[in-house]
Amino acid sequence: xxxxxxxxxxxxxxxxxxxxxxxxxxxxxxxxxxxxxxxxxxxxxxxxxxxxxxxxxxxxxxxxxxxxxxxxxxxxxxxxxxxxxxxxxxxxxxxxxxxxxxxxxxxxxxxxxxx
Numbered sequence: 583x584x585x586x587x588x589x590x591x592x593x594x595x596x597x598x599x600x601x602x603x604x605x606x607x608x609x610x611x612x613x614x615x616x617x618x619x620x621x622x623x624x625x626x627x628x629x630x631x632x633x634x635x636x637x638x639x640x641x642x643x644x645x646x647x648x649x650x651x652x653x654x655x656x657x658x659x660x661x662x663x664x665x666x667x668x669x670x671x672x673x674x675x676x677x678x679x680x681x682x683x684x685x686x687x688x689x690x691x692x693x694x695x696x697x
Contacts, residue, residue: 590652591696593619595673597645603653604696618668621655621691624678626669629658629686643686647671656690 589605593615602619630642647657659671667679669687677697678689 593674593696598647598672598674600647600655600674600694601649601653602694602696607696615696617697618675618677620677620695620697621679621689621693622695623692624676624689625691626678626681626687626689628683629688639686645671647674650690651692653693653695654691655694656688658686658688660686 589603589607590601591604591607593600593602630639634642643658643660645658645660647655650656657671659669659676661681661684662668662670662675664681664684667677667681669676669678669681669689671689676689676691676694678691681687
């Protein structure tokens with residue numbers, strides 16, 4: 583909220599809720615955030631290999647998001663645009679830099695930021 587001293591902003595999508603770093607932050611409650619989020623120190627790797635059985639690939643492609651720190655997350659996302667380094671998880675688009683593949687990826691982010 584404007585004037586709030588906290589650097590944490592809580593964002594909601596139809597599928598989930600996340601806390602992100604935002605400083606200085608001029609977002610008001612109910613504001614629609616259309617820009618992608620960005621992930622500091624993102625590590626991204628393929629969730630499976632191409633020669634793995636279809637059932638294992640499907641199981642490893644299920645999106646998930648786990649909070650592991652104040653603004654840190656890990657999980658499984660799908661690649662939206664490999665050339666732009668964009669992934670999406672539970673309705674949140676995150677710019678992570680280099681993405682090694684298309685399809686599902688496992689990721690970890692040390693700090694999620696509102697751009």
